[in-house]
Amino acid sequence: MSEHVPVSDTSNAANRELVDSQPPDNQTHWTDGIELPTECVSCSEPFTGDYCSVCGQKRLTRRHRFGPMLWDAITKFIDYESGFLHTLIELFKQPGVVARKYASGEKQCFISPITVFVLGSALQLFSLWLVQGQLVDSISARFASQAANNPEMAKQFAKAEERIGQPLPELMANSYINAMQQGYMYAGFLFFCLPFAFGLKLFHNALGEPFYLGETMIFALFVFGQTLIITAVLTPIALQIHVSLQAAVGIISYIVMPQWAHGGFFRSTAASRVMTTLATVLAIGCFLGAIFCVGLVSLAFALFTQLG
Numbered sequence: 011m012s013e014h015v016p017v018s019d020t021s022n023a024a025n026r027e028l029v030d031s032q033p034p035d036n037q038t039h040w041t042d043g044i045e046l047p048t049e050c051v052s053c054s055e056p057f058t059g060d061y062c063s064v065c066g067q068k069r070l071t072r073r074h075r076f077g078p079m080l081w082d083a084i085t086k087f088i089d090y091e092s093g094f095l096h097t098l099i100e101l102f103k104q105p106g107v108v109a110r111k112y113a114s115g116e117k118q119c120f121i122s123p124i125t126v127f128v129l130g131s132a133l134q135l136f137s138l139w140l141v142q143g144q145l146v147d148s149i150s151a152r153f154a155s156q157a158a159n160n161p162e163m164a165k166q167f168a169k170a171e172e173r174i175g176q177p178l179p180e181l182m183a184n185s186y187i188n189a190m191q192q193g194y195m196y197a198g199f200l201f202f203c204l205p206f207a208f209g210l211k212l213f214h215n216a217l218g219e220p221f222y223l224g225e226t227m228i229f230a231l232f233v234f235g236q237t238l239i240i241t242a243v244l245t246p247i248a249l250q251i252h253v254s255l256q257a258a259v260g261i262i263s264y265i266v267m268p269q270w271a272h273g274g275f276f277r278s279t280a281a282s283r284v285m286t287t288l289a290t291v292l293a294i295g296c297f298l299g300a301i302f303c304v305g306l307v308s309l310a311f312a313l314f315t316q317l318g
């Protein structure tokens with residue numbers, strides 16, 4: 011085994027450790043570089059084409075170099091036949107149909123619903139980061155103007171600020187933003203997509219439309235991934251107009267999008283549409299409830315750490 015590494019002095023403890031941690035004989039050592047495989051790296055079946063005939067593992071035909079890698083990433087993005095841009099354009103033409111095609115196995119020409127969802131979440135987080143300062147300012151200003159008309163409230167705010175060493179409205183605004191950030195990370199999936207997909211399956215099954223949870227999940231991820239992309243663009247615009255418009259735009263998008271996508275995936279009957287609406291209401295309820303709890307916990311935690 012030791013022939014893989016030129017070790018001049020094996021009495022050296024560090025060198026001996028290197029020899030001991032040698033990979034099995036069939037693998038090259040990490041310092042040797044990477045070789046192009048002649049047999050499948052997953053199941054050892056000899057390659058006859060570009061894919062393993064047993065397990066479908068793609069054959070590495072050239073080593074990874076940065077230039078071609080970058081080009082691959084760019085073409086994957088702009089490719090009108092199968093790339094991200096194609097999926098996005100199709101989503102904006104008929105959102106439900108993309109989910110329907112994908113669930114029916116037509117996967118080659120679309121990026122996965124999880125990618126759309128993760129991308130939407132990332133865009134939304136970026137958009138929130140852009141407007142964070144402005145959002146804190148407008149929420150604080152709203153509380154301040156309320157306090158200006160209410161001496162009792164102003165007294166409470168001053169007392170709280172003295173104790174926590176930070177204006178209370180600012181603390182509340184930060185907790186709100188923190189809750190929204192959680193919402194665009196794990197909470198969006200756990201408390202929105204999951205209840206939505208589950209509700210869709212349950213309610214549509216009751217109507218005699220037999221869907222599996224995985225299929226309604228494809229619909230949920232595509233639809234809300236797209237909604238996140240839309241709200242990521244609309245949030246900063248709405249905030250320029252009025253702070254409450256930002257929340258309204260969010261909620262309206264989450265109600266309108268499933269209705270828009272519905273016909274391409276489910277039956278176009280009124281009863282079926284009602285079921286999609288019910289699932290949407292269930293998901294929005296779960297999400298707002300969860301975000302409210304997260305916001306409350308984050309506020310309590312902030313107060314607790316400030317008070318010491």
Ligand SMILES: [Zn+2]
Pocket residue numbers: 050051052053054055062063064065066067
């Ligand atoms: Zn294989």
